[in-house]
Amino acid sequence: MTVEDTTHLPQAMPEEGELVLATVKEITAHGVYVSLDEYGKLPAFLHISEIATGWVRDIERYAKPGQKIVLKVIRVNKGRREIDLSLRQVASEERKAKIIEVKKSEKAATITDALKARLVADEPSLRVITDAVQNQYNTLYEGFEDVARRGPKALQKLGLDSRLSEILQSVSEEKISIPIVEVRGVMDIRVKTSDGIEVIKSALRVGEDVKTSGVQIKVTYLGTPRYRLIVKAENYKVAERALQAALERIKTVIEKSKGKFSFTREESRKQIE
Numbered sequence: 001m002t003v004e005d006t007t008h009l010p011q012a013m014p015e016e017g018e019l020v021l022a023t024v025k026e027i028t029a030h031g032v033y034v035s036l037d038e039y040g041k042l043p044a045f046l047h048i049s050e051i052a053t054g055w056v057r058d059i060e061r062y063a064k065p066g067q068k069i070v071l072k073v074i075r076v077n078k079g080r081r082e083i084d085l086s087l088r089q090v091a092s093e094e095r096k097a098k099i100i101e102v103k104k105s106e107k108a109a110t111i112t113d114a115l116k117a118r119l120v121a122d123e124p125s126l127r128v129i130t131d132a133v134q135n136q137y138n139t140l141y142e143g144f145e146d147v148a149r150r151g152p153k154a155l156q157k158l159g160l161d162s163r164l165s166e167i168l169q170s171v172s173e174e175k176i177s178i179p180i181v182e183v184r185g186v187m188d189i190r191v192k193t194s195d196g197i198e199v200i201k202s203a204l205r206v207g208e209d210v211k212t213s214g215v216q217i218k219v220t221y222l223g224t225p226r227y228r229l230i231v232k233a234e235n236y237k238v239a240e241r242a243l244q245a246a247l248e249r250i251k252t253v254i255e256k257s258k259g260k261f262s263f264t265r266e267e268s269r270k271q272i273e
Contacts, residue, residue: 011040014073014083019090019098020044024067032063034071034085038102044083046071052088062087070095104141107175111144114171129168132158144168148176149214149234182269183239184230186222187250191259203253207246215242229263236268 014020014036022034022044031048035041051062063069072094075084112130119125133143136157146154147169155165191199204219204227216232229246233239247263254261 011042011081013042013076013078013081014039016073016076018073019094020071020073020085021098021102022046022069022071022085024063024065024069027059027063027065032059034069036083037068042081042083044071044073044085046085046087050074050084050086050088070098104139108139108141108144111171111175112140114175115167118167118171125164129160129164132160133168144172145176145178148172149178178234180232180234181236181239182230182232183236183243183265184228184268185243185263185265187219187227187229187247188225188262188264189227189250189254189259190225190261191254191257193257193259196257196259199253199257199259203250206253207250210242210246210249212238212242212245214238217242217246228266239268 020039021037023037023041024032024034025043026033029048031051032046034044034046036044046063048056048059051059056062069087070090071085071087072089073083074086074089076082112126115129116123116126130140133140137143137146143154143158151169151173155169158165158168160168189200189203191197193199207229208217208219210217212233214234215238218230218232220228220230222228229243229250231239231243231246233242251261
């Protein structure tokens with residue numbers, strides 16, 4: 001058998017305790033026959049006693065032909081190549097995490113295909129990229145997402161040449177949309193000293209200069225004495241922290257000049273960039 005010939009290699013099997021994504025194939029009085037999506041459609045069985053706690057009157061309340069469900073492997077007989085599964089032992093959070101994992105894996109495969117097309121089927125260069133990403137990140141998707149989010153900063157640690165870096169960044173940004181949240185509000189600022197306008201300008205510059213990775217802070221003029229403060233970030237926790245820091249800086253500058261400052265929150269927003 002040559003190195004490339006894998007025809008007679010045994011099909012991989014999951015381990016006990018592993019979560020798997022399965023497609024329902026057939027429903028019987030005793031349980032559900034499924035195929036495992038991540039293991040080459042390997043057949044497995046979900047006994048009726050493992051569908052839910054208590055008596056199951058109608059199996060199709062829990063699984064229908066063609067449906068994809070997350071199950072836990074509870075027994076594996078590698079000799080007979082039999083796999084028993086459980087639905088009732090899968091917690092809600094485990095189910096959500098598995099679905100996210102599968103979606104990310106599928107997305108990584110899509111990005112890899114796009115890279116291959118961009119490289120005109122240059123397999124050695126594709127391998128250089130994927131090896132570099134896998135050496136630095138837990139999964140390919142994690143690496144692609146970081147490149148889409150941080151660009152050159154993420155590429156720097158991969159050690160790729162400029163051509164491959166440019167292709168990886170372009171494809172990652174094209175295929176992965178980074179969610180952006182926006183928190184905002186209106187500031188009422190009044191400074192009655194002769195240099196009041198300069199004090200306000202200085203205060204707003206100080207607020208916009210808050211340095212937080214991945215955060216954008218912008219102040220827009222609404223007409224004296226109102227100014228809108230907008231903070232964009234990847235999640236609300238980071239955005240709120242930056243917002244409070246900016247407000248504190250602006251308020252400090254204004255109050256040092258005996259000015260008055262107030263802030264009114266507006267509805268937060270979520271968008272995809």
